[in-house]
Structures are given as structure tokens and as C-alpha cells.
Amino acid sequence: MVHDKRADNDSSRWDNIIFSTTDLWDESKWTDAIHLDFEGYDISPHWDDEGNSYVVGSHAWKVAYGIHINRVDLTTGEVLGDWTNLWNGTGGIAPEGPHIFKKDGWYYLMIAEGGTGLLHMETIARSKDLYGPYEPNAANPILTNANTTEYFQAVGHADLFQDAQGQWWGVALAVRSGPEWVTFPMGRETVLYNVTWEAGSWPELQHPVQGEMRGWSLPGIIQNLPGDGPFVDEGDNNIKFRPNTSIPPHFVYWRPPITENYAISPPGHINSLRLKPSSLNLTGIDGNSPGPGSQTFISRRQVDTLFNFAFDLDYTPSAHNEEAGITLFLTQNHHARMGVAMLPLANDSSKLAPHFHFHAISYIPVPDDIVVPVYASWLNKPLTLSLRAVNVTHYAFGAGPADGSVPIQDFAYVGGDIIPWGFTGALVGTYATSNGGNGTTEAYVTNWNYQGWGQVRENWNGTGIY
Structure with missing residues (x-):
């Protein structure tokens, strides 16, 4: 840490x-x-x-x-x-991420250099003694996508392993940004490639890393592995938070949660997740510091370039500035959200009414806030809130009646460039807050869905291969 x-x-x-x-x-x-x-x-x-x-x-x-x-x-x-x-190392900035392998009487020391950006690379040295001296490989770097036009960039922090057949493989971190290095909302991801390592020689790592790698045959998919939770590409299919179930193990909080702010199928709201509002909103007091208290926020990871995330929200705010909604979230100071908020009417500030409120924050310019009164025919009804990755660069926030009587309407768009300001990638989820006020109205979430629509793995004339 x-x-x-x-x-x-x-x-x-x-x-x-x-x-x-x-x-x-x-x-x-x-x-x-x-x-x-x-x-x-x-x-x-x-x-x-x-x-x-x-x-x-x-x-x-x-x-x-x-x-x-x-x-x-x-x-x-x-x-x-x-x-x-x-x-x-060989002179690149930030020698880090070391691993030692002993093979054929040699100690091999493999490290990352160049920082974790576009100059990221992997280098290697070896010695007959664990404590050195270590002699570098003349072919360094042995893995990098630096100075290429590949869609995968920032490749480094690698490791090597053998499969049951004795074949060598490598894994490394990378981002899907292209050399533009602007939009990569899933942050650093793990890539896999084959390795040739002859006796007494240096390991040869297949690169540049691309969206489709050729090499050793992959083993078949094993579905009955131990452990909890879905496979990464399974999505969330209409999670209803039924009685006597638990929060799914792949769900993510921001900072340690206040557990009593989350309840599954509480009395009067069977098949829903109850959210008690926190005083803090997703930005917090300064966009960085923890507390006081904790944000009421629960999410799952974005794992597809294109996806649709949606849930039904049963929420009737009554106090000024109460809000519950849907969010695309990296950190307190890099996220976008759209909620149902209790705000004054534009033509009569003495009256409060539910509004759709879109807000974004980042180190770069973001869209202006959007505040729209909830349509009269939608009031006092459960709503479906949605967040879609509409292409490789933009997201859409939408809403509509949960009964499907009216199609989902998009209210706001935001660029994915507000998210790549860290290593871990975007979260999509829900939140409830009093925005520092006195509101205590609880929000109820059900029919939670996340469905991947496609992965972009290569650039081709400005479009993607899925």
C-alpha cells in the first residue's frame, strides 16, 4: 500500500x-x-x-x-x-515489478521499466548467483508495444508460467487506448501471449501484443471451477435481490461500507436492495479524502467495451437535495452520475420536485450539469435507469418508466476520457445520498442487469473489430 x-x-x-x-x-x-x-x-x-x-x-x-x-x-x-x-535495469524510468526465475542453472531477473504509460516495457537480466552480478539481455526490451500503432498500449509488468504440458506463457498489464492514450475506461487489463524458452537461453516473449494472438493452443473452458461469483464475461442477468440471498461477491463498494446502509429484501420491499442515503455524495468533501462516514454506493466492474447496464429504482425523495441514481465511477474526482434529486422548480424556487440531475467531474473539461424535472406521467412510479457504452469513446445516461410503457430516453452523454485517470478501470453502479442535508429517504433497487455487447480488440480504419 x-x-x-x-x-x-x-x-x-x-x-x-x-x-x-x-x-x-x-x-x-x-x-x-x-x-x-x-x-x-x-x-x-x-x-x-x-x-x-x-x-x-x-x-x-x-x-x-x-x-x-x-x-x-x-x-x-x-x-x-x-x-x-x-x-x-537498462536505463528506463522506474525499474519495478521484479520476478526471479531459476532455470537451467541461471537466475533470471525480469522487471518492468519506462513507467506505466506509453513507454512501458519489460527487460531481463541473468546471473549464475542469486545475488548477482546480473547481465542484461542484448535483446532488451523483451516485451513492449512502445512506439507502435497497436490498439493495446502500455504493455509491461509481466510474469511467466508453464502449463500442464510444459509450455511457457506470459501475462502482462496493458490498456486498450491506441497510441492516442486518451480513452481506456477499463484501465489496466491482463493480456496473455506465448513464450518460447529453450534450455540455457533467454525467454522469447511474443510481441507486440495484439487483440488476437497466435501460438500455443488454449485449454478448453472449465466451467466447474471452485470459487464464488460469475465468470468475467457472464454479465448480470436480472438480479432481483431475493430473500435469503447475499450481495453478489463480484460487487464492489467504495471504501469500507457501512453495512446497515444495504439490505436485501427488507420488509415491504421484497426482491430489492435497500439503500440508506449517506451524507456524502460520490464526490465527498473534496473529491479525494475519505469520510466523514462512507458513501452509499455499490457497483460492479465494466468488463466490455460496449455494454448496457440498467436497474429499476423505486424512490420518492421528499427532502431538499436528496438523490439516488446511476453512475460511471472511477474515483471521487473522476466520475459521472445521473440521479433523481429533489430540487427547486426553475419557475418557482419555493417548490421542490423530483428532477433528473446529471453531473460529471474530472481533471479535464466535462459536460455541464443537466437538470430536468421528472415528467409528470413518470412521477411516483419505479423508473429504469440505464448507462450504455454507445461506442469506444462515449456513454449515454438514460431513464424511463420501469413498466416499459415508454422507451428509455437518453438525457446525457459523457466522454470516456474522464475515466482513464488511474489503474483500476471503471465501475458502474448505484448510489443514494442526502448531499449533506437532512434527508433520510431510502432507495430500492431491483432488476439489476449488466450485459456486454462487444469487445473492441483492434483498430481498423478508425473502427473496431469485435
């Missing part, structure tokens, strides 16, 4: 933690966090042939470049020696 408000040379800025388990699929078997004293990040474990455990990590590069290693007791976090610098 990085305490990003602390100075780069403040050792308390970094908090590295280790979790371990004897069963990946049993939540009760995971340990509490074990803290490790290291002034840096991107730690990775390594075990030698005698079973000794090590940690290799990236020193805080703004303080001092370098990949460091130390003996560490992984059960206690105790550091068993002095940190030793292994390699500083």
Missing part, C-alpha cells in the same frame, strides 16, 4: 503486506496481513533450492533506483538481513 500524501522519502509512505493460505477457495483459511519493512513496492517472493524464502522488490525509485532482495520469513514478515541491490 502507498500512503500517497506522504513524501517520497518518508519510509512510512510504503506498507508492504503478505497474506497466505492453505486453501485458495476458503475465506476462513487466509491469514491476517503480515507487514514487511521495505521502503518500496511491487514485492515478489522467491524460494531457493534449500527452501529459504526471499522477497525481491522495487525500491522507491524517486529516492533511489534499483531492484532489491532480502531473506524474509514470510510467516512473520521478519527481515533476516540487509537489502541488496541486484540491478537497476
Whole structure:
């Protein structure tokens, strides 16, 4: 973890933690966090042939470049020696993301360099001794999409593994932005490619990374894997929050939730998710800081270039500034939302009425707020709120009566360039807030749907291949 408000040379800025388990699929078997004293990040474990455990990590590069290693007791976090610098990379900014592999009598140290933007790359060095000296591969970088026109960019922070047939594969982080580096709302995603690694030689990683890779045959899809939740491409099919069910495991909160603000099938509202409003709205007090309290906000990840997300909202606000709605969310200071809000009428400020209120915030210019009274024929009825990715660059916010008597009407559009200001990608979800006022009206959500409409994996004359 990085305490990003602390100075780069403040050792308390970094908090590295280790979790371990004897069963990946049993939540009760995971340990509490074990803290490790290291002034840096991107730690990775390594075990030698005698079973000794090590940690290799990236020193805080703004303080001092370098990949460091130390003996560490992984059960206690105790550091068993002095940190030793292994390699500083090939000269690219921010050497980080290290992994050590032992193969054919060599120790291979693979790292990321160039930062996580368009110059991201993967380099490698090797040594006959764990502690070096490490000699770089003359073919570095061994993986990069830098200085290409590929749709996938910022490829790096890679790792290697073998399958059951002994074939080598690689994974890395990448974004779908093209070299324009403007719109990539799903943030950093994992890409897969094949690797050739002959005995005694350097690994050869297939690149540039593209939307369709050729190489080793993929195994068949195994549907009966252990674990909870849907596969990433399954979507959400009309989740009704039935009695005696739980919040789906792939749903995401923003910061630790106040659990009593969420209830499934409460009395009088069977088959719905109740949201108690928080005082904070999605922006919070300053667009960055936590609290006081927590936002009432629950979501799931955008996992498709094109999608439709919608739910039915049963909500009758009564107090000034109460609001509940739908959102495209990255952080408190990068999101767009459209809600039903209790606001003064434009022609009579002494009277309050439900309005559709669209608002966006980002570091770049955003569309103006849109405030439209809820149509008289839609008042006091459940509404369907929708959010669609209409193309690779824009989203549409819409609403309509939940009974389907009128088609969904789009009220606002926003560019996807407001979202790529971090690593983790967009969330789509719902929220309820009093906007700092005294309102306590609860919102009820049901018929939650997320359906992917297509993936854009390559650019072709400005259009996508799906």
C-alpha cells in the first residue's frame, strides 16, 4: 500500500503486506496481513533450492533506483538481513515489478521499466548467483508495444508460467487506448501471449501484443471451477435481490461500507436492495479524502467495451437535495452520475420536485450539469435507469418508466476520457445520498442487469473489430 500524501522519502509512505493460505477457495483459511519493512513496492517472493524464502522488490525509485532482495520469513514478515541491490535495469524510468526465475542453472531477473504509460516495457537480466552480478539481455526490451500503432498500449509488468504440458506463457498489464492514450475506461487489463524458452537461453516473449494472438493452443473452458461469483464475461442477468440471498461477491463498494446502509429484501420491499442515503455524495468533501462516514454506493466492474447496464429504482425523495441514481465511477474526482434529486422548480424556487440531475467531474473539461424535472406521467412510479457504452469513446445516461410503457430516453452523454485517470478501470453502479442535508429517504433497487455487447480488440480504419 502507498500512503500517497506522504513524501517520497518518508519510509512510512510504503506498507508492504503478505497474506497466505492453505486453501485458495476458503475465506476462513487466509491469514491476517503480515507487514514487511521495505521502503518500496511491487514485492515478489522467491524460494531457493534449500527452501529459504526471499522477497525481491522495487525500491522507491524517486529516492533511489534499483531492484532489491532480502531473506524474509514470510510467516512473520521478519527481515533476516540487509537489502541488496541486484540491478537497476537498462536505463528506463522506474525499474519495478521484479520476478526471479531459476532455470537451467541461471537466475533470471525480469522487471518492468519506462513507467506505466506509453513507454512501458519489460527487460531481463541473468546471473549464475542469486545475488548477482546480473547481465542484461542484448535483446532488451523483451516485451513492449512502445512506439507502435497497436490498439493495446502500455504493455509491461509481466510474469511467466508453464502449463500442464510444459509450455511457457506470459501475462502482462496493458490498456486498450491506441497510441492516442486518451480513452481506456477499463484501465489496466491482463493480456496473455506465448513464450518460447529453450534450455540455457533467454525467454522469447511474443510481441507486440495484439487483440488476437497466435501460438500455443488454449485449454478448453472449465466451467466447474471452485470459487464464488460469475465468470468475467457472464454479465448480470436480472438480479432481483431475493430473500435469503447475499450481495453478489463480484460487487464492489467504495471504501469500507457501512453495512446497515444495504439490505436485501427488507420488509415491504421484497426482491430489492435497500439503500440508506449517506451524507456524502460520490464526490465527498473534496473529491479525494475519505469520510466523514462512507458513501452509499455499490457497483460492479465494466468488463466490455460496449455494454448496457440498467436497474429499476423505486424512490420518492421528499427532502431538499436528496438523490439516488446511476453512475460511471472511477474515483471521487473522476466520475459521472445521473440521479433523481429533489430540487427547486426553475419557475418557482419555493417548490421542490423530483428532477433528473446529471453531473460529471474530472481533471479535464466535462459536460455541464443537466437538470430536468421528472415528467409528470413518470412521477411516483419505479423508473429504469440505464448507462450504455454507445461506442469506444462515449456513454449515454438514460431513464424511463420501469413498466416499459415508454422507451428509455437518453438525457446525457459523457466522454470516456474522464475515466482513464488511474489503474483500476471503471465501475458502474448505484448510489443514494442526502448531499449533506437532512434527508433520510431510502432507495430500492431491483432488476439489476449488466450485459456486454462487444469487445473492441483492434483498430481498423478508425473502427473496431469485435
